Amino acid sequence: MKTTHQTNAPNRERCHVIVVEDDEGLLRTISEYLRKIGHEVRTATSAAAAWELLLQEPADVLITDLKLPDPKTDGLDLLRRARELYPGLIVLVMTGFASVRSAVDAMRCGASDYLPKPFAMSQLEIALNRALETRRLREENERLRSQLMERESFDKIIGKSRPMQRLFQLLEKVSQVDSTVLITGESGVGKELIVQALHYGHPLRRRHRLVAVHCGAIPENLIESELFGHARGSFTGADRDKPGRFELAQGGTLFLDEIGTMKPDLQVKLLRVLQSRQIHRVGGTRPIPVDVRVIAASNEDLKAKVDRGEFREDLYYRLNVIPLYVPPLRERRSDIPLLAAHFAAKYAHRNNLPKKEISQEAMRILMRHDWPGNVRELENAIEFATVMSGGRSTIEPGDLPFEIQRESSGFSLPLQVTEEGLDFKSVVSELERNLILQSLEIAGGNKARAAALLDLKRTTFVEKLKRIQRGQPTA
Incomplete structure (x- = not known):
């Protein structure tokens, strides 16, 4: 077996390689050569032993003989199982019984190249470099495709x-x-x-x-x-x-x-x-x-x-x-519902959460906020609310960041009864909501202390807070 070191483009990428060969002399030759050109190598003489190595630690490259002394499996079975376990794994197949059919079978199962024995070590290195370059180009194409999709969304x-x-x-x-x-x-x-x-x-x-x-x-x-x-x-x-x-x-x-x-x-x-x-x-x-x-x-x-x-x-x-x-966003408030819906869909998808709608009350709060941080602040607020809403399909006022909830509660309540009357339950509910949120802020988020500030039982306070978070009236 020749071991001349002759390649057109030396590979500079250090890889973790598993070599599977029942001929221990050839196994030693291949592993020593791969280490010589800078790769980390583990070896096995059977498909079962190679499978254990793959389970212990992922590899970049698998080089395996097609004919192995295992009673239940061979190199082709190992190739299939390894590619199922690690879809990006590079597999090079060696065989002393080369045929068109075996080559086609190996390539169909995901082999990157096929090496009929005997072969020079330089041929192995060329095949490995070619497979690594193909993988690099594929990853680069995927990266560029991802960037293009991102650019299109930016547009x-x-x-x-x-x-x-x-x-x-x-x-x-x-x-x-x-x-x-x-x-x-x-x-x-x-x-x-x-x-x-x-x-x-x-x-x-x-x-x-x-x-x-x-x-x-x-x-x-x-x-x-x-x-x-x-x-x-x-x-x-x-x-x-x-x-x-x-x-x-x-x-x-x-x-x-x-x-x-x-x-x-x-x-x-x-x-x-x-x-x-x-x-x-x-x-x-x-x-x-x-x-x-x-x-x-x-x-x-x-x-x-x-x-x-x-x-x-x-x-x-x-x-x-x-x-x-x-x-600024405050000069184009009519865009807030569109932006909020876009960000809610974006972060629900990213976090594997249900599609989100924004309740009317929550949207009313978003429309009233001045957004000094503009679209970036709105995006952060919707990401927060999307995560806080969890498995629910609707974002409620209580899911929004606390400082936005608090600010929204700072309007004058119509406590003076006029000839037109007023909605008594809504006024009382809004007053309770303001007091609960203010006490929670003063207490630094401590529910027991916040309840004490309002002379409420902790259980009563928590129940009212839950109703606020669900967008329900407290009174």
């Missing part, structure tokens, strides 16, 4: 309100061009989704990368290198050339988030890049052309910063070619 920005319809009309036009865009809006309104829509809606840019930089999250002494890259030897620890975010986004889109936090000296350099379409790496001497669409975003009023001398006016106008304003 479906939710909103039917008039402010959002105006924004959609702008997006449809702006996504087709290369002009620089400045997105403004409060934190949590979904500026990242707008960036996604602009990038993936572009007929050419979407084929390349969308690279994001949070300007306020990178230390001041590193951000220039992050944006423009650095040359080898430009500073201590720069032992190689490193491309910056502009180069990584070549042909695609560079998203500069929180641009208002950028320091004045870097603003000058960014302006120069936008004007020349060239960058210089830190410590580098030659200009590097860049073809990148720049989208910037800020939750601050950049014009006000310009007026205060905190942001360069020329850079502001260079960025603000096409301004896009994303309205």
Whole structure:
């Protein structure tokens, strides 16, 4: 048996391999060779022993002989059972009784390759590398497919309100061009989704990368290198050339988030890049052309910063070619039911819970809240409520985060009887609800202490609290 080490593309991936062969000499040759090229190897001389190894610890690769000395099973049976146990397992089959039928049977059962004996160790390595590369490509395709589905969901920005319809009309036009865009809006309104829509809606840019930089999250002494890259030897620890975010986004889109936090000296350099379409790496001497669409975003009023001398006016106008304003949630309350239903469905599915509806009372509370954290806060609240509702199909007021419940209870009760009368039970129920929630907050969630604050028995307090959580009247 030859053991020459000759491959076209040496494999660099370390794998956990199980080798099954009743010829102990061949078993030793294969296992020693695989260890030599960097793999971790366990061995077995029978299908039963190999099955025990698979049960003890998962493997990346199974290399098995088709003909094994087991009275009840052979290599083909082992292959079937192993692939049922680990569907992603790579299986290479060896046999000294090669035939078209046995090869077809093995491939149908999920074998990645088929090695007729005798074979050189280099042939085994090539077959293994080929199988690993196939798996890598399959996993990469699955990852990209998953990303594509996510991107498509990002493109479906939710909103039917008039402010959002105006924004959609702008997006449809702006996504087709290369002009620089400045997105403004409060934190949590979904500026990242707008960036996604602009990038993936572009007929050419979407084929390349969308690279994001949070300007306020990178230390001041590193951000220039992050944006423009650095040359080898430009500073201590720069032992190689490193491309910056502009180069990584070549042909695609560079998203500069929180641009208002950028320091004045870097603003000058960014302006120069936008004007020349060239960058210089830190410590580098030659200009590097860049073809990148720049989208910037800020939750601050950049014009006000310009007026205060905190942001360069020329850079502001260079960025603000096409301004896009994303309205806060309180300016588009009619979108709250759509968003809430979307998030409820999303988190019910993610947590294997029943489909959720939102009760009228719970929706009334959501509509009344001002949402200072905007869509992000609403999403968090609905995720919380979805989990709290558990196996129930309806989200009730008591499932919402406590601070939102508490805020909703702060309206004036119509305690003065008028000629039109009032709903006595509703007024009393709402008063009880407010008092119970307030006492629970003061008591830090301790039900016994909260009950004592209201001079109630703990059992009575708990029963009323349960009725609140189910959205039922307490009185």
